[in-house]
Amino acid sequence: MSELRHNPVTDxxxxxxxxxxxxxxxxxxxxxxxxxxxxxxxxxxxxxxxTVYYSSDDGEQNWRVRVFExxxxxxxxxxxxxxxxxxxxxVLRGSGCHEVLVLSPDHDAxxxxxxxxxxxRVARAYRERYLALAQLEHLRYITIIIxxxxxxxxxxxxxxSQIFALPMVPKAIRREYASALRRYxxxxxxxxxxxxRHESNxxxxxxxxxxxxxCYAPYASAFPFELVVTxxxxxxxxxxxxxxxxxxxxxxxxxxxHRIYEKLNDPPYNAFLHSGPxxxxxxxxxxxxxxxxxxxxxxxxxGFEHATGLIINxxxxxxxxxxxxxxxxxxxxxx
Numbered sequence: 219m220s221e222l223r224h225n226p227v228t229d230x231x232x233x234x235x236x237x238x239x240x241x242x243x244x245x246x247x248x249x250x251x252x253x254x255x256x257x258x259x260x261x262x263x264x265x266x267x268x269t270v271y272y273s274s275d276d277g278e279q280n281w282r283v284r285v286f287e288x289x290x291x292x293x294x295x296x297x298x299x300x301x302x303x304x305x306x307x308x309v310l311r312g313s314g315c316h317e318v319l320v321l322s323p324d325h326d327a328x329x330x331x332x333x334x335x336x337x338x339r340v341a342r343a344y345r346e347r348y349l350a351l352a353q354l355e356h357l358r359y360i361t362i363i364i365x366x367x368x369x370x371x372x373x374x375x376x377x378x379s380q381i382f383a384l385p386m387v388p389k390a391i392r393r394e395y396a397s398a399l400r401r402y403x404x405x406x407x408x409x410x411x412x413x414x415r416h417e418s419n420x421x422x423x424x425x426x427x428x429x430x431x432x433c434y435a436p437y438a439s440a441f442p443f444e445l446v447v448t449x450x451x452x453x454x455x456x457x458x459x460x461x462x463x464x465x466x467x468x469x470x471x472x473x474x475x476h477r478i479y480e481k482l483n484d485p486p487y488n489a490f491l492h493s494g495p496x497x498x499x500x501x502x503x504x505x506x507x508x509x510x511x512x513x514x515x516x517x518x519x520x521g522f523e524h525a526t527g528l529i530i531n532x533x534x535x536x537x538x539x540x541x542x543x544x545x546x547x548x549x550x551x552x553x
Contacts, residue, residue: 225438226409229397258376260323270317271347273339282336283343284320285381291316293382298356315351315383319343319362320376328366328377329489330479334469341468344379348456351383352496359387359495360456367486369515387495394492395502402505410507411452413437423539426473430466433474435535435542442516442533443482443542445474448509454502456493467510474512477542486515 257265260281271285272278293314301310321340322332329337348360360383365372387395401409414432417424423435425445433447447470449463459467471489478487493508523529 225436226401227397227413227436228394229400256325256374256376258318258320258374258378259325266318271343271350273343281323283322283339285317285343285347288316288318288380293384298385310386312385314357314385315354315381317347317351317381319347319379319381321378325376328475328479329364329472330475330477330484332377332472334472337472338465338468340379341464341471344381345456345459345464347381351381352457354383356385357383357496359384359391360491360493362491364487364489366489367484367515370486370488372486391492391495395495395506398505398507399502408452408505408507410448410509414448414450422536425477425539425542426470428466428470428473430463431470433470435539437535439531439533439535439538440529441513441531443478443514443538444535445478445512445542446509447471447474447512448507452504452507454494454504454506454508455499456491456508471510478512478514481542482514482516488513488515 256262263269263284267287267289269278269281269284269286271283272281273283274281293312293316295313295315297313301308303309319340321327321329322336324332327336329340332340344362348362351357351360360381362379362381364377364379366377398409401407405412414434417434418427418432421434421437423437425433425435427433427450430450431447432450433445436444436446447467449459449467451463453459475487475489478485489510489512491508491510494502494506517532519529
C-alpha cells in the first residue's frame with residue numbers, strides 16, 4: 219500500500235509506493251569512464267580562467283584545492299542586478315557569481331573516495347569562498363553543488379563543485395523558509411532540530427553522526443537513497459560554523475558520499491547546500507536550519523510527477539537507512 223508523506227521541513231507531500239520498489243541492491247551501478255584531456259587536472263591551469271583561491275601546503279603550483287570562475291557561467295559579475303518589465307513579463311539581470319571548485323588534483327578521486335583530510339580542506343575552501351562572495355552587497359543567496367558522474371549533469375569528469383551566488387532567493391528556498399517560520403511560530407521550535415531529536419530517539423533513519431553533524435534519510439524522501447547532512451547544533455547560516463565544525467562537516471560529507479559510493483557501486487549523484495539568505499536572515503535565525511543534500515541519480519521523473527508535482531519514491535527511507543548503516547555490500551543485500 220502506498221503512503222502520502224508530508225515533509226515538515228518543506229511542507230510538501232511525497233508518495234511512497236513500495237509496490238513499485240526495486241530492491242536496494244538493484245540500484246547498484248558503475249558509471250562508465252571516458253578518457254579526455256581534462257582542463258581541471260594539475261598542469262593544465264592555462265585551460266581555465268585564473269585562480270581566485272587555492273589551498274596548498276607547498277605553493278600555488280602544488281595546489282590541493284583550486285577555485286576559478288566558471289568558463290561558461292550561468293551568472294556573471296557584470297554589474298548589479300537590474301529589474302525591468304516587458305509588458306506582462308519581468309526580467310532580472312543575471313548578475314552574480316558562478317565558480318568552480320576542484321576537489322582534488324586527482325582526476326578520479328571524488329568526494330566518496332578522497333581522504334577525510336582532503337574533504338576537510340574542501341570544506342574550508344567552501345567557507346572561504348562563501349564568506350568572500352557574501353560580501354557583495356547585491357547578492358542574496360549562495361548555494362554549493364556537486365554533480366558527480368554520468369547522468370548527474372556533469373560535463374567534466376574530474377571531481378568538482380560549483381558555487382552559485384544569486385541576486386535573488388529561489389522560490390523553492392523561500393518556500394522552505396516559510397515552512398520553517400510557520401512551524402516555529404506554532405511550536406517555538408526549529409523543525410529540523412525536532413526531526414533530529416525524533417530520529418535520534420529511535421526514528422530509524424539516522425545513518426551516522428559525528429560530534430557536530432548527523433546524516434539521515436528524510437522521512438518523506440522524494441528519491442531512493444536521498445540523504446541529508448545537517449549540523450547537530452542549531453544554525454541557520456553556513457557562515458555560522460566554527461573551525462572545528464567546518465572540519466566535521468567535511469568529514470561528514472565524505473562519509474555520506476563514501477557510503478553511497480561503496481554500497482551502490484559509485485552511482486552518479488547530485489549534492490547541494492540549502493542555507494539561510496545572505497541578507498535579512500535575523501528573522502529566520504531561530505526557525506531555519508541549514509543542511510547538505512545528496513541525491514543519487516537512480517530514477518527518472520515520469521508523466522505523473524510532471525503533471526502533479528508529486529514524486530513517487532519506490533523505496534522506503536527506513537530501508538535505505540538500514541542498508542547504508544550495515545556492513546553488507548550492495549550485492550549481498552536481500553529485500
